[in-house]
Amino acid sequence: MKDLAYQEARSIGSFGTAIRILVGLLLLLIGIGFAASGSSLWWQLALGLVGFPAALTLVQFARLAVTKTRLHETGSTATWINCAALVVLLLAWPTRNATLIFLGASMLLAALRGYGGCETLAVSNWLLHRDDQVGCLLLSPIDWWRQRAAAIRGDQARAPEESTTTKEVTDGGT
Numbered sequence: 587m588k589d590l591a592y593q594e595a596r597s598i599g600s601f602g603t604a605i606r607i608l609v610g611l612l613l614l615l616i617g618i619g620f621a622a623s624g625s626s627l628w629w630q631l632a633l634g635l636v637g638f639p640a641a642l643t644l645v646q647f648a649r650l651a652v653t654k655t656r657l658h659e660t661g662s663t664a665t666w667i668n669c670a671a672l673v674v675l676l677l678a679w680p681t682r683n684a685t686l687i688f689l690g691a692s693m694l695l696a697a698l699r700g701y702g703g704c705e706t707l708a709v710s711n712w713l714l715h716r717d718d719q720v721g722c723l724l725l726s727p728i729d730w731w732r733q734r735a736a737a738i739r740g741d742q743a744r745a746p747e748e749s750t751t752t753k754e755v756t757d758g759g760t
Contacts, residue, residue, distance in 0.1 A: 596700025601732060603697045610693030617686030634687030639709035646710045657718035665721025
């Protein structure tokens, strides 16, 4: 029963898990590979595996001091802000490889936990026992498409957020 309860708590299916594993491994290999080609491997690993997750966890923790409500900023503005921050971190030489390492490791954790949100919050959500969400350009469309397909099939276990109104429109009101 414990495994069944864990499976029900997952917000992504096997496809989302597989994508996160593949992309996570690819990002980790690229980040570590490029960092290893120079003299910065250790501090890039430290920044990517400890520094970035610690910073995001502290930001989430500080937010919790102000409000306990769930963060759910997944609209286009939040997604573009998240993407802009990612571009800045990837363009800056000192953080490029660490960012790839961080994103790769976060995606692997998201796959392991079945976390369907943006990988930038995977570690901090896990540590703080939260399910806060921010916009994510890479995997949000895939997750949305899979939820939509599950809702059309009527698989409510795969589409927990599906509303009656949306289902009526999808099913033609029947």
